[in-house]
Amino acid sequence: MWGRFPQKAFSDRSGQRTMSSTTPNTIPTGSVTYYNRVLIRHLANHVGQVVELYGWLYNRRSSGKIHFLEIRDGSGLVQGVMGRNDVDEATFALADHTPQESAVKVSGTVSQHPKTGAVELHINGFEVLSQAGEYPISHKEHGVGFLMDNRHLWLRSSRQHAALTIRSELCLAIHQYFHQHGFVQVDAPIFTPNACEGTTNLFETAYFDDKAYLTQSGQLYMEAAAAAFGRVYCFGPTFRAEKSKTRRHLTEFWMVEPEMAYATLDDVMDVAEDFMVYLIGHVLTHCRPELATLERDVAKLEAIVKPFPRISYDEALELLKQHGSEEQQVPWGEDFGGDEETVISNQFDRPVFIHRYPTQCKAFYMKEDPTDPKKSLSVDMIGPEGYGELIGGGQREDDLAVLEQKIAAHGLPKEDFEWFLDVRRYGTFSHGGFGLGVERTVAWLCGLHHVRETIPFPRLLDRLKP
RNA sequence: UCCCCAGUAGCUCAAUGGUGGAGCAAUCGGCUGUUAACCGAUCGGUUGUAAGUUCGAAUCUUACCUGGGGAGCCA
Numbered sequence: 001m002w003g004r005f006p007q008k009a010f011s012d013r014s015g016q017r018t019m020s021s022t023t024p025n026t027i028p029t030g031s032v033t034y035y036n037r038v039l040i041r042h043l044a045n046h047v048g049q050v051v052e053l054y055g056w057l058y059n060r061r062s063s064g065k066i067h068f069l070e071i072r073d074g075s076g077l078v079q080g081v082m083g084r085n086d087v088d089e090a091t092f093a094l095a096d097h098t099p100q101e102s103a104v105k106v107s108g109t110v111s112q113h114p115k116t117g118a119v120e121l122h123i124n125g126f127e128v129l130s131q132a133g134e135y136p137i138s139h140k141e142h143g144v145g146f147l148m149d150n151r152h153l154w155l156r157s158s159r160q161h162a163a164l165t166i167r168s169e170l171c172l173a174i175h176q177y178f179h180q181h182g183f184v185q186v187d188a189p190i191f192t193p194n195a196c197e198g199t200t201n202l203f204e205t206a207y208f209d210d211k212a213y214l215t216q217s218g219q220l221y222m223e224a225a226a227a228a229f230g231r232v233y234c235f236g237p238t239f240r241a242e243k244s245k246t247r248r249h250l251t252e253f254w255m256v257e258p259e260m261a262y263a264t265l266d267d268v269m270d271v272a273e274d275f276m277v278y279l280i281g282h283v284l285t286h287c288r289p290e291l292a293t294l295e296r297d298v299a300k301l302e303a304i305v306k307p308f309p310r311i312s313y314d315e316a317l318e319l320l321k322q323h324g325s326e327e328q329q330v331p332w333g334e335d336f337g338g339d340e341e342t343v344i345s346n347q348f349d350r351p352v353f354i355h356r357y358p359t360q361c362k363a364f365y366m367k368e369d370p371t372d373p374k375k376s377l378s379v380d381m382i383g384p385e386g387y388g389e390l391i392g393g394g395q396r397e398d399d400l401a402v403l404e405q406k407i408a409a410h411g412l413p414k415e416d417f418e419w420f421l422d423v424r425r426y427g428t429f430s431h432g433g434f435g436l437g438v439e440r441t442v443a444w445l446c447g448l449h450h451v452r453e454t455i456p457f458p459r460l461l462d463r464l465k466p
Numbered sequence: 467u468c469c470c471c472a473g474u475a476g477c478u479c480a481a482u483g484g485u486g487g488a489g490c491a492a493u494c495g496g497c498u499g500u501u502a503a504c505c506g507a508u509c510g511g512u513u514g515u516a517a518g519u520u521c522g523a524a525u526c527u528u529a530c531c532u533g534g535g536g537a538g539c540c541a
Contacts, residue, residue, distance in 0.1 A: 063504090064497035083498070099492090114499075134476075139502040140490045141478055145533045201539090217541090242539055243467065253541070337538080380541095389541055437541040462533085 040076035043110050043119045052107040053078075053121070054129075056156070057098055059139060067095050069123065071106055077158070079113075080106055082123040095126050101156070103130040151457060152466045162290035163453055166283060167442045171235075173282035174256050174436075177275055178233045183258060186225040188218025188234040194416035201241035203251075214239035217435065220365070222259035223396060224423050226431050233258040245461050247450040248338070248388050250439060252459035259433035265377040265395045268432040269353050272381055272391050273308050275436075276351060280304050283445050296447040300385065303349055310353040313375070316344050323347060335361040342386040351390065355379040364406040367397045367432075379434070387444040393434020400424040 038051040055073035062068065069080040082095055086108075098104065107125035112118065136146075137153055147154045154160050178185070191205075191212040202213040218234035225232040235256040242249065258275075260267065280301055283291075291298050311319070316336070320328055324343045330336060335357070336344070345352055356369055359376045366376040378394035397403045403424060407417055414421075442454035452458040457466065 059502080061500045061503050062497080063500060066498040066500075068500050068503085070501090079501080081499075116501095134492060136476065136491090138477060138491050141502095143478075143534080146477070148533095238541085240540065244539060246536075246538095246540095249540070255541070335540090339537095392541065435541070440541065 040071070040073045040078045043076070043078055043121070046110045047112060047119065048110065050107065050109050051121070052105065052125070054105050055103075057100060057102045057104050057132075059100065060095075060098065062096055067092070069095060069098075069106070069126075071104065071121070072156070078119060078121050080108065080121045080123045081111075082126065086122065086124045087126060091126050094128065095123075098128055099132045100135045101132040101153075102128055103132070105129055148452070148458075148463060149465070155456060158293055160453065162287075162293040163442065163446050163448060164456055165290050166287045166294075166446055167438070167454055169283055169286050170279060170438065170442055170445065173279050174235065174438075176282070177278045178231075178258060181231070183231040183233050184225075184229040186222065186229060186232045186234055187236060188215060188221040188257075190215050190237065190239075194413065201243075203239050203241045216240055217255065218257050219259070219433070219435065220420050222257055222433060223365075223420070223431065226259040226261045226433070227423055227427065227429065230261045231258070243461055246338070247452075248440060248443075250451055250455065250458055250460060253451070253455070254438035255435045256438065257433060257435040259431060261429055261431050263395070263432040264430060265355060265379060265432060268393050268395060268434055269308075269310060269355065269379055272353075272379075272393065272434050272436075273306055276308075276381070276391070277304065277306055279441070280445070291446070294446050294448070296445075301445065304351065304384075308351050308353055308381070309348050310355060311344075312355055313357045316354045319344050319347055333358045333360055338386075338388055341382050341388050345382045345384050345386070349384065351381050351383050353379050353381055355394075362394070364410045364412070365396050365403070367395045368402070377432070381434075383440070383444045385444065385447075387440060389437070390440050390444065391434050391436045393432065395430065395432035398424060398428045398430055400428065 038046060038053065040053065040055070043051070053071060053073055055071045058070040058072040058077060060067065060069055065084040067080075067082040069082060071078055071080050082092065084092060086092075087095070105125075105127040106121065106123050108121045108123040111120055111122050113120050135153070136150055137157065155164065175185070191207060192215045193212065202216060205212050205214065216238050218236065218238070222232055222234055225234075233256060236254065237252055238255045239252055240249075241251065258271070260271065263271075284298065284301055288298075291301075314332075317330060317332065320330060320340060320343060323346075324340065328340050328343055330340055336354075344354070355378065356375045357378045357380070359366065359368055359374055362376045362378045366378045369375040369377055376394065379392075380389050381391035382388065383390040397406065400421060403421060404414070407414055439451040439454040442448070443451045446454065448454060452460060
């Protein structure tokens with residue numbers, strides 16, 4: 001069903017016409033005159049008034065004696081109407097020949113469509129500030145490769161604008177949630193001296209006369225920070241040099257990673273659940289027009305309420321036995337693949353926690369289950385509709401001796417982890433946390449097929465430009 | 467790293483081994499309420515690269531390059 005998708009860059013035209021109305025009328029007006037300019041997304045509050053807009057010509061239609069000029073300004077999209085008698089002859093002819101995406105200044109009276117009632121602008125002033133060259137992205141369908149080559153221009157089209165607006169709102173909600181709950185933002189470094197988890201492939205870079213690696217997680221640093229601040233989180237880009245070639249993978253992606261002092265596995269699940277419900281609520285409250293543009297079935301998001309089901313890894317294996325195919329049977333001790341996760345998540349109408357994975361398939365810093373050392377106090381949150389792992393986390397190993405032994409068992413250089421072991425030497429404490437992948441979450445909330453559309457400039461295997 | 471598919475006009479796609487076309491874009495013209503507007507005309511090509519088979523290759527073969535889909539790995 002996913003197949004190749006010739007993308008209609010402008011395929012949202014049947015939906016809401018506004019590109020965004022995220023925070024109506026919250027832009028401050030004051031002494032900075034720039035802020036006094038009227039934005040398209042606020043035009044509904046100016047019906048009957050004469051306004052001046054600065055933007056770009058998004059599309060143009062004409063019936064000979066009347067032009068329909070669609071103007072966008074980054075905040076929204078409005079149809080301008082220019083009748084033969086509204087402007088002088090030269091301006092009328094100019095408007096008919098202005099190329100798509102030219103920078104324009106227009107003025108006129110805000111009005112409403114005689115039939116649909118949609119807000120529009122009756123133009124009596126039209127000035128081309130900069131005529132655009134032939135714009136590569138047309139109003140017809142395009143292939144993904146072409147659109148990605150023109151990602152810097154593709155951002156201007158409505159679907160991309162909507163998805164990235166939702167991303168921005170999601171990031172805002174993430175910060176709001178943690179600050180409302182007493183977390184301190186502690187940023188982790190991007191250059192790191194060693195592999196955080198020692199397993200996956202890292203990007204290596206020159207660091208003067210030494211080598212450095214791009215971080216794959218701020219996790220270990222957050223553990224140290226939790227001892228300083230109690231509740232902490234980091235939010236930033238992370239890097240994986242995996243040669244993954246799927247719709248769920250980027251080589252550069254954003255993660256938010258909270259870490260909580262004196263938290264147990266159950267605490268981690270409670271917080272992750274509360275956090276996710278908050279994020280969905282925020283997007284549902286603030287991004288209705290964008291969700292409509294993306295034609296997202298919001299009923300599926302509105303159905304996400306507490307509590308989320310919590311099943312153990314062992315119970316997940318049972319579910320696979322009941323509902324999975326022959327090939328989807330996983331022997332105990334192995335992690336699930338994407339297909340297995342989808343089978344499990346399809347049994348529920350909301351995200352599902354899978355906890356207590358086998359110790360062998362989780363990172364060395366996961367605490368062993370005191371009742372069974374073969375299991376770890378780890379947890380993943382699997383999103384519905386096949387979006388896979390949205391959150392991974394758990395309770396951390398807080399015993400110095402156990403951790404030293406695990407670092408040795410994983411073949412990691414102990415000297416690189418001395419600072420990390422210090423967290424256990426000086427007042428060790430139970431703690432836990434999780435990481436949430438921003439792009440996968442945005443893809444799920446937007447109902448997008450591929451995470452590459454959820455980040456402004458995606459970095460993929462074989463794609464480093466633009 | 468492995469498997470599959472595709473590279474033809476700026477874009478999206480056609481074309482039994484036998485004269486490479488259409489829609490959109492662009493350019494020109496027509497139309498007073500259009501919604502990816504519509505109608506007419508014009509413009510547009512070293513068929514990804516290299517070699518091979520053949521009287522003849524966009525079409526068949528091989529290699530390479532690029533892109534897409536999937537797997538593994540992972541978030």
